[in-house]
Amino acid sequence: MKWLELLTVAGATLIAAATVVTLYSLGVRLTAIAADAEQPSPGTKRSLAYLCFGLCGLAVLFGLYLIIPYFSK
Amino acid sequence: MVALVIALALFFDFTNGFHDTANAMATPIATGAIKPKTAVTLAALLNLVGAFLSTEVAKTVSGGIIREGADGVQITPEIIFAGLMGAILWNMITWLKGLPSSSSHALFGGLIGAAIAGIGFGSVNLETLLQKVILPAVFAPLIAGLVAYVCTRLAYALTSRHDPETGSKLTQKRGGFRTGQIFTSSLVALAHGTNDAQKTMGIITLVLIAAGTQAPGTGPQFWVIAACAFAIAIGTYSGGWRIIRTMGSGLTEVKPAQGFAAETSTASAILASSHLGFALSTTQVASGSVIGSGMGRRGTTVRWSMVGRIALGWLFTLPAAGIVGALTALLVNTGVVGILIAAIAGTGAVLFMFFYSRKSAVGHHNAVEVEEAGQAVRFAKKKARAKARADARAKASAEAKAKADTKAQPKPRAETDAAAQSDADATTPKETQR
16 A cells, blocks of 8 residues: 555655755744844844745755755756 | 657646745735735746756656556547646636636646546545645645744744843844845745746647657657746736736735745755655645745735635545546547547637636636635734634644554544544634634
């Protein structure tokens, strides 16, 4: 049967979605903190937020890279 | 005959496109993340790109479900014609009636019905059907829903802000998710291209194999991929306008963070299963995700009666399209006159439904699938919140348990399904009392 493949799909879905959501949420949170008043180092927080967004984008691109058969040949 | 079938297949691809634009783009349009015009253009472009990315699903459709080649039975273009007729008619009927349904299952149902009526029961590869169509249909929405639930929880947990001293809530500032939705909904459109355009490619390849112009067991040719990609892109683009014109308030209860989580899980579920060659329904995955993300947000409850209605629609799709396909196959088997009658009747029915939809009131439109899933998720009153949370927890554990059961042996699945159905029925009166 295909239980193993089904499990693979479930696992891959969970890992991919959780990674993207976690990174993006951290980015959103850091942006929010950076925008706060009386914040000691908004610049650092903001750049960290952008780092999170960037990593999130990279994760998506890496996922696509794994899927597209053109690259794995 | 081959040309006719290819034209019909491309038309099916077109209907598939406008049926499913809502899956990807309804949420960001509703939350105001993207302008409607930009959204459909984006969706169309990404469908086009997605169609070129992977051809795993096309291979599933073209090879396996119906036994082809030397050792199996000979399927003719006529059978495929009948199957497509069944799929298109069922697609149009459900679209007109506003019944949420899956274009993919309509396609498989039509083909199976036509093969059984035209050739016999031996022509359908039941094991492959079960493994590659039925099982994913049951599990894909569950997986997507569960993942969406986890992701929504995660997103809210990571962005909830409290004052460290007083413990009172600060402004949450989750506006960033609205921008994120642009990207996630694009991913869903891309995933839709990799999965749904493949199905038509598979059909055309099946026709070419049946007509003897292509060797059995080979993948789709390049011009087939290109034609299907463009058909689904055009369908997506034109379908979008109907949705936007009639897009109501159905999805406004889904917050950007929920939408972000739901779309991410939809896209990853579809892409992962496309990669492994499962031909699952984008509609079902998207609905599962929306419901899952609804359960993941505090103070939101799911309208199980609505979920039951959607599930019923899914249950009917396969046999109903199969019956139409079987009838067409019987008609086609009588000869050239039968084919002509079927073609004219089919075209007439499609045209009639199209003009009928023009006249009828707003609501008979293709956005209904996602919209109903959105309506199924509702913000609860304060009193009901505790109950909703308990329900969500119970549901999640029940799902996990059901999965474990089914892993052990496939049979009890039907029982748990029935139990879930009666559960849904039981909660309905309470819903109306409130």
